[in-house]
Every structure is written in C-alpha cells, then in structure tokens.
Amino acid sequence: MAKNIQSLERAAAMLRLLAGGERRLGLSDIASSLGLAKGTAHGILRTLQLEGFVEQDATSGRYQLGAELLRLGNSYLDVHELRARALVWTDDLARSSGESVHLGVLHQHGVLIVHHVFRPDDSRQVLEVGAMQPLHSTALGKVLSAYDPVAHSEVMEAERRSFTGRTVTAADEFEAMLDLIRAQGWAADAEETWEGVAAVSAPIHDRRRMPVGAVAVTGAVERVAPGGVLRPELIAAVRDCARAVSRDLGAGRF
Amino acid sequence: MTDAHTTGTHGTGPFIAAIDQGTTSSRCIVFDKDGRIVSVDQKEHEQIFPKPGWVEHDATEIWENVQEVVAGAIVKAGITSADVKAIGITNQRETTLLWDKNTGEPVHNALVWQDTRTDALCKELGRNVGQDRFRRETGLPLASYFAGPKVRWLLDNVEGLRERAEAGDILFGTMDSWVIWNLTGGTDGGVHVTDVTNASRTLLMNLHKMEWDDKILSSIGIPAAVLPEIRSSAEVYGHAKGGILDGVPVASALGDQQAALFGQTCFAEGEAKSTYGTGTFMLMNTGSTPVNSYNGLLTTVGYQIGDKPPVYALEGSIAVTGSLVQWMRDQMGLIKSAAEIETLASSVEDNGGAYFVPAFSGLFAPYWRPDARGVITGLTRYVTKAHIARAVLEATAWQTREISDAMTKDSGVELTALKVDGGMTSNNLLMQTLADFLDAPVVRPMVAETTCLGAAYAAGLAVGFWPDTDALRANWRRAAEWTPRMDADTRAREYKSWLKAVERTMGWVEDEES
Numbered sequence: 226m227a228k229n230i231q232s233l234e235r236a237a238a239m240l241r242l243l244a245g246g247e248r249r250l251g252l253s254d255i256a257s258s259l260g261l262a263k264g265t266a267h268g269i270l271r272t273l274q275l276e277g278f279v280e281q282d283a284t285s286g287r288y289q290l291g292a293e294l295l296r297l298g299n300s301y302l303d304v305h306e307l308r309a310r311a312l313v314w315t316d317d318l319a320r321s322s323g324e325s326v327h328l329g330v331l332h333q334h335g336v337l338i339v340h341h342v343f344r345p346d347d348s349r350q351v352l353e354v355g356a357m358q359p360l361h362s363t364a365l366g367k368v369l370s371a372y373d374p375v376a377h378s379e380v381m382e383a384e385r386r387s388f389t390g391r392t393v394t395a396a397d398e399f400e401a402m403l404d405l406i407r408a409q410g411w412a413a414d415a416e417e418t419w420e421g422v423a424a425v426s427a428p429i430h431d432r433r434r435m436p437v438g439a440v441a442v443t444g445a446v447e448r449v450a451p452g453g454v455l456r457p458e459l460i461a462a463v464r465d466c467a468r469a470v471s472r473d474l475g476a477g478r479f
Numbered sequence: 480m481t482d483a484h485t486t487g488t489h490g491t492g493p494f495i496a497a498i499d500q501g502t503t504s505s506r507c508i509v510f511d512k513d514g515r516i517v518s519v520d521q522k523e524h525e526q527i528f529p530k531p532g533w534v535e536h537d538a539t540e541i542w543e544n545v546q547e548v549v550a551g552a553i554v555k556a557g558i559t560s561a562d563v564k565a566i567g568i569t570n571q572r573e574t575t576l577l578w579d580k581n582t583g584e585p586v587h588n589a590l591v592w593q594d595t596r597t598d599a600l601c602k603e604l605g606r607n608v609g610q611d612r613f614r615r616e617t618g619l620p621l622a623s624y625f626a627g628p629k630v631r632w633l634l635d636n637v638e639g640l641r642e643r644a645e646a647g648d649i650l651f652g653t654m655d656s657w658v659i660w661n662l663t664g665g666t667d668g669g670v671h672v673t674d675v676t677n678a679s680r681t682l683l684m685n686l687h688k689m690e691w692d693d694k695i696l697s698s699i700g701i702p703a704a705v706l707p708e709i710r711s712s713a714e715v716y717g718h719a720k721g722g723i724l725d726g727v728p729v730a731s732a733l734g735d736q737q738a739a740l741f742g743q744t745c746f747a748e749g750e751a752k753s754t755y756g757t758g759t760f761m762l763m764n765t766g767s768t769p770v771n772s773y774n775g776l777l778t779t780v781g782y783q784i785g786d787k788p789p790v791y792a793l794e795g796s797i798a799v800t801g802s803l804v805q806w807m808r809d810q811m812g813l814i815k816s817a818a819e820i821e822t823l824a825s826s827v828e829d830n831g832g833a834y835f836v837p838a839f840s841g842l843f844a845p846y847w848r849p850d851a852r853g854v855i856t857g858l859t860r861y862v863t864k865a866h867i868a869r870a871v872l873e874a875t876a877w878q879t880r881e882i883s884d885a886m887t888k889d890s891g892v893e894l895t896a897l898k899v900d901g902g903m904t905s906n907n908l909l910m911q912t913l914a915d916f917l918d919a920p921v922v923r924p925m926v927a928e929t930t931c932l933g934a935a936y937a938a939g940l941a942v943g944f945w946p947d948t949d950a951l952r953a954n955w956r957r958a959a960e961w962t963p964r965m966d967a968d969t970r971a972r973e974y975k976s977w978l979k980a981v982e983r984t985m986g987w988v989e990d991e992e993s
Contacts, residue, residue, distance in 0.1 A: 305818040309905040316925045316958055320515060340907075345925055345956040352959055354907050 235259065236269050240278065240290070249287040302437045304330055308340040310473045315342050315440065318466040322459055324444035325350070329358065329365035330437065331376045334383055336366045344444065359418065361385040361399065362392050364426035365439045367412035371403040372428045372436035391417045411460055415450055423449040425460050427467035432475035440467050492562040495944060496552065496724065497935040498545055500570040500654045501735065502591065505544040507552035508931040512944070514954040516928060520551030527588060532595040535588035538576050541654070542661050550723045560724045566662065567731035567938030569738035569930050570654040573680045575629035577640070577705065578657070580650045583666045587637050590629040597628040604628065604699060613695055618679065618686045618769060618778030626653055627682035627699050634701070644705050651705040653677045655732040662729050663717035670717040673707040674732035675789055679780040684709065686769045686778060689789060711783040713937035731937030733782060735930050736760045739900060740792060741782050742933030743924060744955045746948045749892040753879060755903035759797040761879065763886045764790060774885035775845035784940055793889055795844040795882035799837040800875045801903050807871055813864050821908045824868040831866035832857040834980035835874050842984060845885040852987040856980045875903070876912040877977045883917055896920045900929045915965035925956035
C-alpha cells in the first residue's frame with residue numbers, strides 16, 4: 226500500500242473538526258485542536274478555502290464549512306429539471322430545423338430519452354420519452370461517451386453491436402471517433418443505428434462544466450445529410466441549442 | 480410558411496408585436512409570420528398590499544413599463560416600426576382602473592382581480608336573489624373578481640369622484656383600455672375602447688347583445704359616461720401616437736385566458752385549452768351560443784373577429800395546481816425544486832391509496848364550497864412521500880377531469896382532445912396522468928407563449944397579415960402528445976376514490992368562521 230499523504234489527512238481532520246460541534250473556529254483553535262503549527266494549519270485552510278470547501282467569515286476571521294461541500298453531496302442534476310430548462314430551446318430547435326428533437330442522459334449503460342419534441346409536420350408521432358438508445362452508435366450516445374468519463378468506460382467495456390453496415394464497433398476506431406467528437410464539439414449518426422435515419426448531437430454542461438446530457442436533431446438521412454453531407458446549419462442549430470440550455474443550467478442552479 | 484430546410488432565420492419580416500400586460504409583469508413579444516418568437520422583453524411591476532386581501536397596481540408604473548418593454552423587444556429584434564404591421568394587446572383580466580380624461584392621471588391605484596375588498600358589496604348587491612342575480616345577463620356570479628363592483632367601490636371611496644364621473648371627466652377601463660388609450664395618444668385623442676372578452680368580465684355587459692346593460696349599471700350604481708366603447712377583439716382601434724411604434728395600428732385586445740384559447744387555435748366548437756400555472760384555467764369554445772352553466776362554470780366571450788358573430792366559451796378554474804407543488808417544496812420540504820416532484824412521484828407505480836384534495840381556500844368549480852378545506856386521505860403505514868407526490872400530481876389531473884365533466888354536462892359536447900400550455904406542461908408524468916384520467920389525448924403546442932401569440936394572431940388577422948383562421952391553424956405545431964393508457968376499470972375505481980376524498984373536505988369550516 227502506498228504511503229498516506231499527510232497534508233490530505235490533515236485537511237480531512239480539519240473538515241471533520243469544522244463539521245462537528247461549534248460551527249465557526251478561529252485559526253488558533255484549529256491549529257491547537259489538531260496539534261499543528263499555526264503556519265501549517267493556515268496553509269491547508271487557505272487551500273481548502275480556494276477550493277470552496279472552507280469559508281472565512283469576513284468580520285471575525287473564523288472558519289466554517291464552504292458551499293462546495295454541499296454541492297458535492299447534491300451534484301446529481303434532476304432529469305426533470307433538465308427537461309424543464311430545455312423545453313423552450315428544444316421547441317425552437319424542432320421548429321427551426323423541421324426535425325424531431327431528443328434530449329438524452331446516461332442511464333444503465335445506455336441513453337435514456339428524457340424529452341422528445343415532435344417533428345413539426347402534421348404526421349402522427351409517438352412520444353419516445355422513457356425509451357433507451359445504445360451508447361456506441363447514436364449521436365446522443367456518442368456525445369455522452371466522448372464527454373462523460375462514466376459513459377466512456379461503460380461503452381468501452383460493453384459489447385458494441387453492429388446495427389447496420391455503418392456501425393463503428395472496433396475499439397481503436399471508436400476511440401478515434403470520440404477524439405474527433407471532442408475536438409469538433411458535436412457527434413453525428415449517419416445510418417449507424419437505423420437505416421435511413423441520421424442525427425446530430427451536442428453536449429449539455431452544468432455550471433461546473435460537467436456533462437449532464439445531450440441534445441440531438443434526428444430525421445431522414447436525405448434531409449439531415451443530403452448527398453452524404455450533414456447540413457452545416459443543422460450542426461450550428463444543435464450546438465446553439467445545447468449552449469442555450471447549458472447557460473440556463475448555469476444561471477439558475479444554486 | 481417556413482422552408483423546412485432553413486434553420487435559425489426569422490427572415491426580414493414583417494412582424495407583429497404583442498403586449499401582455501399581466502398580473503406580475505408586462506411583456507412584449509415580436510412574432511414572425513410563422514408564429515415564431517423573434518424577441519422578448521419583460522418587466523415586473525410592484526404588487527401593492529395596503530391591507531390583508533387588498534391588492535393594487537400603480538397604473539402609471541404599468542404604462543411606463545409597457546413603453547419600456549415594447550422599445551426593448553423592438554430593439555432586441557433589430558427592427559423598426561416600419562417592419563411591424565400591427566400591435567396586439569392581451570391583459571390580466573378584471574383589474575379595474577379609473578382615470579381623469581383631461582390629465583391622463585389615474586384617480587386611484589388599479590384594483591387587481593385578486594383583491595377581495597368588494598366581498599361585502601357583492602353580497603349586498605345580490606339582495607334577496609344571491610350571487611346569481613346577474614348571471615342570466617352576464618354569465619357570471621356576483622364575485623369580488625369582476626370589475627363592476629370594483630368601479631362602484633372606487634366611486635364610493637374616492638372623494639368627489641362620483642360627481643366628476645357624472646360630469647364626464649372620468650374614464651373606466653380594464654388594463655386593455657388603459658394601454659390602448661395611452662398607446663393611441665392618451666389626452667391627445669386616445670381612443671377609449673375595450674373588447675368583448677374584457678367587457679364580459681365586468682358584470683356590466685349583456686352577453687347576448689354585447690352591450691352595456693342599463694339595468695345592471697343602475698343596480699350597481701355606475702354612470703354610463705365612464706364606460707369605454709365595446710368593440711370586437713380583432714379590429715383596428717386606432718394607431719400608436721408617439722413612441723417607438725408611432726403610426727402602427729393597434730389591432731387586437733383579448734383577456735389573457737381568451738388569448739391563450741386563440742393562440743391554441745381553438746376555433747371550433749368543443750375545442751378546449753387548459754393553462755397550467757400556479758392555478759389552472761380551462762376554456763372550451765361553445766360556438767355562437769352562450770351556454771348557461773348549471774354546473775358551476777362561467778359563461779364568457781371567447782373572442783370576436785371584426786364584424787363576425789362573437790364566439791362564446793365556458794370557463795372553469797382550479798385555484799391550486801402549480802402552487803400545490805410549490806407548497807410541497809417550500810412548506811413541506813419534500814422536494815428541492817418543482818421539477819423534482821416528477822422524480823419523486825415516478826419512483827412509485829401508483830398513489831398507494833392516498834388522495835390529496837388541496838381545497839386550501841375552499842372548493843372552486845364545479846362545487847363552490849367555501850366551507851371546504853384541504854385533506855390528505857387514505858393514509859396507511861404503506862404510504863411514502865413518493866405516494867403523496869403522486870397524489871399531488873393526480874389532484875391536478877382529477878380537478879381537470881371534474882371541470883371537463885361539467886363542461887360536457889353544460890354544453891353536451893364531449894372533449895375530443897385537450898390542448899395544454901403553461902409551466903407544468905414540462906411535467907411528463909402529469910401530462911400522461913391527465914390523458915389517462917380524461918380518457919382523451921393531451922396535446923402540447925410548439926410555442927409555449929400561447930397568450931401573447933393569441934394577441935398577435937388577432938391583431939394580424941385584423942390587418943390582413945394572416946388571411947383567416949385556417950392560416951393560423953396551419954401555423955400550429957404539435958410538440959408532444961400523450962395518449963390514454965389507463966384501462967377503464969382502473970380509471971372508474973380511482974375516480975370514485977377521488978370523489979370520496981372530495982366529500983371529506985366539505986363542511987370543515989363552521990358557519991360562524993366562514
């Protein structure tokens with residue numbers, strides 16, 4: 226077993242000290258409680274303060290637990306919150322693109338569809354909220370695999386089934402595709418999951434730049450990628466939508 | 480129409496500007512020909528509470544805000560008055576203002592629809608008949624919401640006002656009239672008008688003739704000299720004078736709920752919309768005849784386009800819907816955000832036998848029982864907070880069902896589909912539950928801002944921007960549809976339990992307390 230890191234142990238002891246009993250403590254109280262020199266204690270407290278785990282009261286100079294600890298415990302973004310925030314933007318994306326829009330999150334080794342806006346024509350369509358999509362072949366799944374480390378490890382460990390002749394299954398080829406997605410900021414699915422269907426997707430981030438989901442435009446391949454080329458204005462519209470939702474999540478979360 | 484292959488562009492116009500003078504804020508939205516939003520500006524105004532139960536607005540502040548948001552929306556859209564073909568108005572209904580026509584100054588703050596200071600006056604006006612004294616003529620019960628008794632209160636309580644009113648120096652209006660009068664010049668030739676939908680909320684208009692009712696005016700004690708001219712909802716009342724939209728026709732007025740009905744393109748008899756906010760308002764188009772309600776609904780005007788015959792509607796409201804979710808968040812602390820109610824409710828398959836009737840200030844349509852108070856019933860040790868969350872959502876759905884049933888009884892028309900809008904439509908479980916309980920499809924349109932859109936549509940029709948209501952229907956886009964999945968036996972059993980729970984709420988407040 227590797228040797229323990231002393232400063233981390235001391236930092237943990239400080240957080241426990243601040244969490245129990247009296248909520249606000251002065252520097253000398255902390256230092257003496259833990260048997261540390263004041264200078265050593267101050268250095269650790271300053272680092273914790275910079276990370277947001279500890280806050281210093283401006284008038285008394287005493288230390289208390291910081292808001293970041295609370296956020297660590299509550300970091301999970303409610304998918305229904307995500308849908309509520311995305312509603313206006315996804316409606317507008319469907320309307321401007323003329324195609325259907327889906328919002329997906331990582332769930333049990335796949336993509337869970339949490340929101341679906343119909344293609345704005347008069348055709349009968351069925352709400353797909355609650356449906357699952359594969360991670361490795363859909364535009365939503367590829368975006369999540371590229372940006373979310375949990376999704377990435379899941380997709381690399383799982384069997385990547387071939388749905389059409391275009392599905393990318395080989396590990397090295399798949400990793401190279403994810404590199405490209407990270408570099409360009411969006412993913413596509415050109416008949417890699419369903420024959421005749423193409424999609425473009427972009428990632429949604431929360432205020433700490435954590436990937437929390439993805440938004441995609443999906444439609445017939447001849448409309449979304451006429452002549453085998455994705456329409457650039459569709460890519461721009463999807464990325465605009467993802468940015469707008471991300472902005473809304475950052476503005477109002479806490 | 481939009482080329483399906485273009486994205487993100489709104490073209491170069493022309494456009495329609497809609498003003499929504501609401502209860503908490505004033506907004507202006509610019510729409511393009513496809514009914515898509517080009518720009519939005521919004522500003523809140525102060526809520527003034529002089530005494531418990533009294534709610535007022537400063538009408539001068541409101542008019543300043545309206546001018547600001549109109550300018551804001553036009554600037555954000557990057558357009559000029561030449562690109563705007565018409566201005567449409569929608570407004571908080573029933574809020575009442577009197578002002579001096581020579582100076583343009585309000586004589587008192589506006590009395591807001593929620594203000595209950597006229598409760599006693601309404602009882603007194605009912606005389607030996609009760610609250611239905613004017614229902615046959617107006618479609619409304621004598622209740623403190625409506626404008627007529629508020630006018631009387633102002634005339635009785637502002638010193639010297641009655642004399643000035645009788646001399647013809649004072650004008651009355653709901654917020655549509657106030658905005659239109661100021662937009663069209665104010666003291667410099669402003670037109671003093673209201674539309675049929677707003678007039679139908681005053682308790683002063685005869686629904687069958689679309690005229691002020693002389694008998695009611697003398698019963699309530701209001702001089703005819705203060706009244707605006709009643710016009711249709713979609714016609715050019717005048718032109719904007721001064722300001723950023725100088726010279727643009729002012730071409731529609733609709734009360735907010737009627738505007739939502741219009742924006743949802745409920746143009747055929749039997750079509751209905753329901754708006755899910757803190758409370759819920761459901762309106763059903765009943766065609767060219769006003770349907771009397773024997774089941775606790777209001778009869779009101781839906782809209783009137785130019786010189787075409789008026790279209791009537793039945794209205795039912797639910798006092799507590801979104802506010803129940805807020806209560807679960809703020810008072811019970813069971814959830815951290817309103818959206819989380821769905822997460823919690825989805826963690827269980829059903830309500831576990833629990834029912835929640837949120838009769839916080841009595842039961843409204845169709846019961847009208849002020850003696851009722853809220854209950855949670857059917858509790859066992861099996862019930863968890865998730866079951867209660869489910870019961871919260873089901874309460875909104877069952878109350879919609881009760882209003883829908885009352886509408887069917889009164890009109891003889893079965894609901895074929897319900898068009899929904901408002902903040903709670905982002906709750907997927909609620910929308911599915913609604914479809915299950917109504918046994919009818921629930922449809923959400925692509926533009927959530929149906930109120931402003933309705934005002935824009937009416938104004939656009941008046942100036943020929945859109946040719947007819949068919950063109951507006953063609954603009955309507957389905958964003959989502961929930962179809963019923965519940966079997967008939969379960970629905971019937973659950974409804975029976977809900978009705979039992981409703982019974983448990985009644986008679987809680989004893990006579991002397993109420």
